[in-house]
Amino acid sequence: MKAKTFLELMTLSTNLYVLSQDEQMMSKLKSFLEKGKDKVNEFVAEPVLDEEGNELEFIDKLLKKAHEAREEMNQKVEETVAALYQKMNIAHVEQINELNLRIEDLNKQLALAEARINHLEKKISE
DSSP states (O other), X not given: OOHHHHHHHHHHHHHHHHHHHHHHHHHHHHHHHHTOHHHHHHHHHSOOBOTTSOBOXXXXXXHHHHHHHHHHHHHHHHHHHHHHHHHHHHHHXXXXXXXXXXXXXXXXXXXXXXXXXXXXXXXXXX
């Protein structure tokens, strides 16, 4: 793969990664709001404790949930990007293997042609 194409692909995937992080977090927050007032009240009433055992305030709960959603989304995007690059790598390995087979075939044809030329030169010199 040409360096320019690879650089463009890396830039595109990075941009998509950043956009998807923001979009996923906003989608998660939107889903909380769409559940309705009762669900939000239930969420607020649900006790969430910090490391010291103290109950968190509403904003802290919301931030914690947003952080959890962002971490989950980051993990999924990383897995997807890794799978994509692995598939790309497999495609390139297959192309390289095909080219190596063609080179071997051409080398055999060249050796055969050289043998024919040598044979004809011997006949002419006799």
